[in-house]
Amino acid sequence: xxxxxxxxxxxxxxxxxxxxxxxxxxxxxxxxxxxxxxxxxxxxxxxxxxxxxxxxxxxxxxxxxxxxxxxxxxxxxxxxxxxxxxxxxxxxxxxxxxxxxxxxxxxxxxxxxxxxxxxxxxxxxxxxxxxxxxxxxxxxxxxxxxxxxxxxxxxxxxxxxxxxxxxxxxxxxxxxxxxxxxxxxxxxxxxxxxxxxxxxxxxxxxxxxxxxxxxxxxxxxxxxxxxxxxxxxxxxxxxxxxxxxxxxxx
Numbered sequence: 001x002x003x004x005x006x007x008x009x010x011x012x013x014x015x016x017x018x019x020x021x022x023x024x025x026x027x028x029x030x031x032x033x034x035x036x037x038x039x040x041x042x043x044x045x046x047x048x049x050x051x052x053x054x055x056x057x058x059x060x061x062x063x064x065x066x067x068x069x070x071x072x073x074x075x076x077x078x079x080x081x082x083x084x085x086x087x088x089x090x091x092x093x094x095x096x097x098x099x100x101x102x103x104x105x106x107x108x109x110x111x112x113x114x115x116x117x118x119x120x121x122x123x124x125x126x127x128x129x130x131x132x133x134x135x136x137x138x139x140x141x142x143x144x145x146x147x148x149x150x151x152x153x154x155x156x157x158x159x160x161x162x163x164x165x166x167x168x169x170x171x172x173x174x175x176x177x178x179x180x181x182x183x184x185x186x187x188x189x190x191x192x193x194x195x196x197x198x199x200x201x202x203x204x205x206x207x208x209x210x211x212x213x214x215x216x217x218x219x220x221x222x223x224x225x226x227x228x229x230x231x232x233x234x235x236x237x238x239x240x241x242x243x244x245x246x247x248x249x250x
Contacts, residue, residue: 016229020182023189023222047170054162072245075149079242082138083235089131090227093220119216121190124223128183131227139234143168146241153248160244164237179230186223193219 020026043051143164150161193215 014229014233016182016226016233019226019229020185023226024185042174043170047166050166051163051170054159054166071149072249075146075242075245078142078145079235079238082142083231086131086135086138086231087228089134090224090231093127093131093224093227119194121187124190124219125183125187128186128223128227129180132179132182132230135231135234139238140168143238143241146238146245149245150241150248153245157244157248160241164241168237182226182230186226189222190219193222 147161147164150157150164152158195215
């Protein structure tokens with residue numbers, strides 16, 4: 001059946017890529033270049049200069065106070081709050097209005113109004129992009145707050161804060177370019193799951209609910225899984241900064 005997840009993949013990269021390769025039945029191979037080589041292609045010369053300056057700088061030690069432990073505890077709570085907020089948003093994704101309308105009692109629908117609007121992917125694309133924007137906004141602010149805390153710590157922590165700021169600026173455009181392609185890839189999964197005849201209706205022929213009505217629920221779960229994997233990917237720099245704060249704890 002179309003709802004069965006394909007299992008073919010030879011790629012051992014990030015969970016988000018592995019998940020997409022399974023959903024799309026794509027045979028993704030390991031990249032031929034090492035990560036440092038690919039990074040050198042993504043970084044422009046201005047970013048390379050900023051990175052070299054950050055690596056060569058000797059930041060002064062910050063004024064970490066006796067309240068540092070409390071500050072780190074609050075940072076951990078802040079990270080957990082942002083993650084929980086975004087996870088709730090992902091879990092709250094449901095079916096669009098046309099799909100929900102089919103679940104209303106038959107008595108509430110006139111006998112001459114049995115037309116069911118076709119389920120289109122556009123509403124799912126809009127929801128995915130909206131959640132991506134929410135992730136970017138919340139995580140960018142959280143990352144900046146953690147850098148500010150690192151900057152007040154040891155010289156090594158202060159240098160790491162500068163490096164993270166440079167890398168975020170340098171890779172932001174590349175990250176946006178790659179992640180903005182995910183909704184388009186999910187559309188392929190949507191079209192593969194959707195039963196034949198449940199797209200745009202023929203002229204004069206009312207669209208009927210597909211016999212296999214669970215395909216939309218399967219797709220919603222797939223989309224939620226992809227969003228969760230993207231969230232984990234976006235939070236990796238945050239987890240790194242938080243780990244550095246713990247290691248720099250007095």
